[in-house]
Amino acid sequence: MSQYRRAKVMGFLQSAGSVAITLFLLVTLTFFLGQVMPVDVVSKLVGPDADFQTYEAVRQRLGLDEPLYVQFGLYVGRILTGDFGTALLTGHRVIDDILRVFPATIELGTLALLIGAGIGIPLGVLAAVRRDRMSDHIIRIVTLLGHSVPIFWLGMMGLLVFYSQLGLVGGSGRVAVFYEGLVPTVTGMLLIDSLLAGDMEVFGSAIRHIILPASVLGYASMASLCRLTRSFMIDQLGQEYVISARVKGLSTWQVVWGHAFPNIRVQLLTVVALTYGSMLEGALLIETIFAWPGFGQYLTNNLLLGDMNAIMVCVLLVGVVFITLNLIADFLYTIFDPRTSR
Amino acid sequence: MSSTPKATDPSAPLFQVEDLWVRYRMRYTSFEAVRGVSFNLGREKLAIVGESGSGKSTVGRALLKLLAGNAEITASRLQFGEVDIAHADEKTMQTIRGARVSMILQDPKFSLNPVIPVGEQIAEAYRVHQKVSRQEAKARTLDMLAAVQIRSPERVFGQYAHQVSGGMGQRIMIAMMLISNPEVIIADEPTSALDVTVRLQVLAILDDLVRQRGMGLIFISHDLNLVRSFCDRVIIMYGGQIMETVAAADLDNVQHPYSRGLLNALPSLEHRRPRLPVMQRDPSWSRLQKEITP
Amino acid sequence: MSSEPTAAPAPKQPFLTREARSPREAILQRLGIGALTFLGNRLAMVGLAIIVLLVVLAIFAPLIATHDPNLQNLRGARLPPSATNFFGTDEYGRDIFSRIVHGARITLYIVGLVTVTVGPIGLIVGAISGYFGGFVDTIVMRITDLFLAFPSLILTLAFVAVLGPGLEQAVLAIALTGWPAMARLARAETLTIRSTDYIAAAKLQGASSWHIIFHSVIPMCLPSVIVRLTLNMAGIILTAAGLGFLGLGAQPPTPEWGAMTSTGRAYMLDSWWMVTFPGLAIMIVSLAFNLFGDGLRDVLDPKSN
Numbered sequence: 001m002s003q004y005r006r007a008k009v010m011g012f013l014q015s016a017g018s019v020a021i022t023l024f025l026l027v028t029l030t031f032f033l034g035q036v037m038p039v040d041v042v043s044k045l046v047g048p049d050a051d052f053q054t055y056e057a058v059r060q061r062l063g064l065d066e067p068l069y070v071q072f073g074l075y076v077g078r079i080l081t082g083d084f085g086t087a088l089l090t091g092h093r094v095i096d097d098i099l100r101v102f103p104a105t106i107e108l109g110t111l112a113l114l115i116g117a118g119i120g121i122p123l124g125v126l127a128a129v130r131r132d133r134m135s136d137h138i139i140r141i142v143t144l145l146g147h148s149v150p151i152f153w154l155g156m157m158g159l160l161v162f163y164s165q166l167g168l169v170g171g172s173g174r175v176a177v178f179y180e181g182l183v184p185t186v187t188g189m190l191l192i193d194s195l196l197a198g199d200m201e202v203f204g205s206a207i208r209h210i211i212l213p214a215s216v217l218g219y220a221s222m223a224s225l226c227r228l229t230r231s232f233m234i235d236q237l238g239q240e241y242v243i244s245a246r247v248k249g250l251s252t253w254q255v256v257w258g259h260a261f262p263n264i265r266v267q268l269l270t271v272v273a274l275t276y277g278s279m280l281e282g283a284l285l286i287e288t289i290f291a292w293p294g295f296g297q298y299l300t301n302n303l304l305l306g307d308m309n310a311i312m313v314c315v316l317l318v319g320v321v322f323i324t325l326n327l328i329a330d331f332l333y334t335i336f337d338p339r340t341s342r
Numbered sequence: 343m344s345s346t347p348k349a350t351d352p353s354a355p356l357f358q359v360e361d362l363w364v365r366y367r368m369r370y371t372s373f374e375a376v377r378g379v380s381f382n383l384g385r386e387k388l389a390i391v392g393e394s395g396s397g398k399s400t401v402g403r404a405l406l407k408l409l410a411g412n413a414e415i416t417a418s419r420l421q422f423g424e425v426d427i428a429h430a431d432e433k434t435m436q437t438i439r440g441a442r443v444s445m446i447l448q449d450p451k452f453s454l455n456p457v458i459p460v461g462e463q464i465a466e467a468y469r470v471h472q473k474v475s476r477q478e479a480k481a482r483t484l485d486m487l488a489a490v491q492i493r494s495p496e497r498v499f500g501q502y503a504h505q506v507s508g509g510m511g512q513r514i515m516i517a518m519m520l521i522s523n524p525e526v527i528i529a530d531e532p533t534s535a536l537d538v539t540v541r542l543q544v545l546a547i548l549d550d551l552v553r554q555r556g557m558g559l560i561f562i563s564h565d566l567n568l569v570r571s572f573c574d575r576v577i578i579m580y581g582g583q584i585m586e587t588v589a590a591a592d593l594d595n596v597q598h599p600y601s602r603g604l605l606n607a608l609p610s611l612e613h614r615r616p617r618l619p620v621m622q623r624d625p626s627w628s629r630l631q632k633e634i635t636p
Numbered sequence: 637m638s639s640e641p642t643a644a645p646a647p648k649q650p651f652l653t654r655e656a657r658s659p660r661e662a663i664l665q666r667l668g669i670g671a672l673t674f675l676g677n678r679l680a681m682v683g684l685a686i687i688v689l690l691v692v693l694a695i696f697a698p699l700i701a702t703h704d705p706n707l708q709n710l711r712g713a714r715l716p717p718s719a720t721n722f723f724g725t726d727e728y729g730r731d732i733f734s735r736i737v738h739g740a741r742i743t744l745y746i747v748g749l750v751t752v753t754v755g756p757i758g759l760i761v762g763a764i765s766g767y768f769g770g771f772v773d774t775i776v777m778r779i780t781d782l783f784l785a786f787p788s789l790i791l792t793l794a795f796v797a798v799l800g801p802g803l804e805q806a807v808l809a810i811a812l813t814g815w816p817a818m819a820r821l822a823r824a825e826t827l828t829i830r831s832t833d834y835i836a837a838a839k840l841q842g843a844s845s846w847h848i849i850f851h852s853v854i855p856m857c858l859p860s861v862i863v864r865l866t867l868n869m870a871g872i873i874l875t876a877a878g879l880g881f882l883g884l885g886a887q888p889p890t891p892e893w894g895a896m897t898s899t900g901r902a903y904m905l906d907s908w909w910m911v912t913f914p915g916l917a918i919m920i921v922s923l924a925f926n927l928f929g930d931g932l933r934d935v936l937d938p939k940s941n
Contacts, residue, residue, distance in 0.1 A: 018778070018781070021778055022778060022781050022782050022785060025778060025779065025782045026782055026785075029782065030794075033794055033795070033797075033798050036798055131411075140679075141679075144923060144926050144927065144930070145919075145923060147870060147922075147923075147926055148870055148874075148919050148920075148922035148923035148925075148926050149919045149922075149923075150874055150877050150878065150881075150894070150897070150915055150918045150919060150922070151874075151878075152877075152878065152881050152897065153877075153897055153911065153914075153915030153918065153919065154915075156897070156901060156904055156911050156915070157911075157912070157915070159904070160904060160905070160908055160911070160912075164905050239452065240447055240448075240449070240452035240453040241452065241453055241454060241455040241456070243403075243408055243445075243447060243453065244447060244453045244454065244455070244463075244515070244518070245455070246408055246439065247406065247408065247439055247440060247444060247445045247447075247519065248439065248440040248444075248466065248467040248470055248518070248519075249436050249437065249438070249439040249440030249441055249467075249470045249471060249522075250436070250440075250466075250470055251436055252432070254470075258466075259455050259458070262455075262457045262458060263455070263456065263457050265457075277787065278787045280787055280790065281787030281788070281789045281790055284789060284790065284793075284878075284882075285789075285878055285881065285882070288881075288882070289901075299790075299793070300882060303793060303796075303797055303882065303884065304882075304883065306797070308797065308798075311793075311794065311797050312794070315786075315790065315791070315794045318786060318787070318790050319782075319785055319786060322785040322786060322787075323785050326785065337457070338456070338457050338502045338504075369673070369676075370652060370669070370672070
């Protein structure tokens, strides 16, 4: 038993080690990207009218007169101490900004993931079982469309049809304007905060506003989850234990959900975790369309402004989120797969 | 559902197979794996032997309609008891599979579900056909595990396939397939994936259970010596057809040149030969035989 | 299940299903079956047809377009679709249909340029890394890990932020983020190829590592890399469109589809055509590449079936 545990700990340390290396490379990457940028940070900070002394003073304070490796050391040091600098756009510390906008993105991404996984996984299973038949072809087209449609365009079309023409959903923003700021911020996620406050009107409005962007965002992840589920499932349906299960007299769906599906659960968990991370990418475009005050919009605004420091902190954060999700996925694998445990 | 032995004439055949064909359709070709096979199965131990690719496994799976979607089964008669298998739908087949006809597959490493405890898998086989509580199914399972000579059924119940040895895995498989007391067991090379040392033990367990419960057994194998001592009757297949059917005791007196060739290719202690003869195949064996062997 | 080879005099068998008698015949059979498989895949054919159409549009854009794509006509601004302006006009009165036709050139330019950069680089880096293993491999894998840890759009954005907005910068940024996936794929293929007997045989004959890599390993990696590149093209189109939409790709007045969607956004509620048609163009072309790649995979990569 202890042998297994030691192997497990070793495996974990190993992946933690490779994560550390990846993180270090990530920090290096953002540092060099920040270096080669054609923007003069100092003049952005001091303004165009500052005299030479002020300019030099700020330059020295930022350590920009030091050789590159010292600057890199300073950069790593600042990151390790949690000093990510201030954003030009808001004048706040970047890290505070991000903490403030992140819950909105998590709210959107989580709902989108629920929609994407809730529809994509069962559809993928269905497609695998009905392989090469009509329903498989239809699902294939639907998922290929999901891979092909520009998400920002789909969002706009959604607004055009469901908001402007049919009036079924709310438009831009997280909630109708007159409800804004009505419920106290606890988690930063409006659906939860309004429930905590017991304000059903705000909750309803929030639902009407989130449902369209979350569906559009969810459609893309639905497509990829569906295709992956299908291929995992086809693999499993060709296994001998599926024949054993059928020999026992189980119905097709009992075999599929009771025997084949448990075998892809762990794989699925991994890809769902990674899909969750890729929501950040879709959120970038969707939040712009829907004026959703989240991380994506924050990053886009800084991009347009050219605030390299804020951008690199955002990139760093996305990298950390992804690496963490990868690590979690690995960890889930060892926990939930009986073949790797014990 | 019914697992009690049917009150039918014990001498009546369990399976009646006449002119069974199995075709696999591929994109540009089709392939006939079984070509006009006919036989009857009573309460006996019937062996089907042949080389790999002879269609013997396909016959076994066709009887339960377990073939892949691109396989096409035709037969002028494919009857199990009162059920017309050839024309039975999937629902009917589900009431037969497990309850009345079961199958043991070759390698427990692959035929047991890797992520479900083996005990659950056995209990499930029982609960598919019997309306019983979880505890009752578990009790039955533990009995069954004991019947296949597993020493600590309670412990094995919660184990996973990768935690048991090959021999134990195959005993678990036997327990799973016999728990509903089927009338017929199809065993598809049940011992060829096992170590030589545990083969006989597993066979003995299977033999005991089949005899005690008066089941019919179809034993698919490529091992002539094994079949000779274990079965009552032997069907020899080649190229999807039956070459010859003989009583196991008469296996040494087979007529067909293919069967003779197979026997000659066996090493023997009594007649040592410097070199085993290589099978000489006659293309005429592959030609369709019109007469139907009973 | 393999059929026994029958010694009976083989009746006239169709060429594609009989046993090949020479390497040349085997290659021809493979090509023939591949072509048949592909032709039989109706969706893949649709994809191919759309791609051909796109190429035709791009080549003959000035002939097909009904108007000058950049000709402003403020009095005819934001006209709905009609017989003269098939897809309507934009805020400067430019004909949207003509702009979309010319936009095909930009799309092809981006896709083509990224693909010819990413394919060879990924293939060579992956093959070398996989073949030699060791320290080089570890470094390459760590770097690709880093790139693959990101959603591609965000990393592309980071590069664009550094390079500045523009069409060439967008292409470079997309290529920079695209090669690691190819390298990963080529490496994985190389690892399986490396341990095969025919590589061992080549080594025994005294072939140099480079010879083996370029003559045995890379040709074997090609099919899956090509499939992946084709499927990737759809992603490239979407990323480029996303950059254009954010105003970081091709700059006005270039008729880039993503940028057109972005301008249309401001007038979306009363001029739906300004958003709808460029977006549809993006979707159809990206779908075409996806369908084509899928069909290609069935032909070139039988393992995935």
